[in-house]
Amino acid sequence: MKLGTRGSALALVQAHAVADALGGDTEIVEITTSGDRGIAGDKARWIDTIEDALESGAIDLAVHSAKDVPAASLLRPGMALAAVLGREDARDALVGCDSLQALAPGARVGTASLRRRAQLLAVRDDLEVIDVRGNVDTRLRKLQEGACDALILAAAGLRRLGLAEEIGALLDPSIFVPAPGQGALAVEGRVIPAALVDAESDARLRAERFVVEALEASCDTPVGVHHDGTALHAFVGLPDGSAWLRDSVVADDGAASLLVARLESMGARELLTRAAEMATS
Secondary structure, eight states: OEEEEOOSHHHHHHHHHHHHHHOSSOEEEEOOOTTTTTOOSSGGGGTHHHHHHHHHTSOSEEEEEGGGSOTTOOOOTTOEEEEESOOOOOOEEEESSSOSTTSOTTOEEEOSOHHHHHHHHHHOTTSEEEOOOSOHHHHHHHHHTTSOSEEEEEHHHHHHTTOGGGEEEEOOTTTSOOOTTTTOEEEEESSOOTTTBOHHHHHHHHHHHHHHHHHTOOTTSOEEEEEOSSEEEEEEEOTTSSSEEEEEEEOSTTHHHHHHHHHHHTTHHHHHHHHHHHHHO
16 A cells, blocks of 8 residues: 655654554655645645546545645545544644743734734734744754744644654634644545544544535635534634634534534624735735
């Protein structure tokens, strides 16, 4: 069984976890994506060449960070996607300081995420949010070198890399609503072994992705959706934090559809249009 993955340290840790769960004879195949080569574009750039290998038969399964899979479900014909193993902590983590409140006015907080930028500025418009990119080690090094005063990173990635000690604070997911699929691993293939699929993680991922797809959100729009097992939370905002919406509904069978309807009635589509215009201007 050949498992295709990006070659970053985090991606390899995740692929090996899937390989261990599969057991038997497995091979990890490292694949360089368009995103790894620095090519701009939407989320598909982080999985494009992995899907090429899957489609050609060079690999049997693709292992993705679920949050990197495009919300528009642009899966290749005949392919399926499912959340596998148990979901890690989905929350965002503050690194370099023990609370947002402790950051000085004008402190520089690094992130490459429009969602995190919008949520930070919605609660602390006195902060300077700067663009910090690269893998986890690169971002931590930039923090140590003084390029910024703090970082926002996914807690799941830090934990999987054995870097949980870097976490200064975990951000409230009902306010700093995580990206859809954050903390979850997704496997893509023609047939996904049932032994890998975590039913609870899969159901939560599908609810989160439904909301994003129904709102026709993109990587140019700051959107967070998170199913915590009790409630389904959502955030829609402008990149500069000047306008935003938050809502939560009880996580029952109709939660995703209800949340979409409520967000639309609050003006989410108009806000998304404005966000996309700001991000691309």
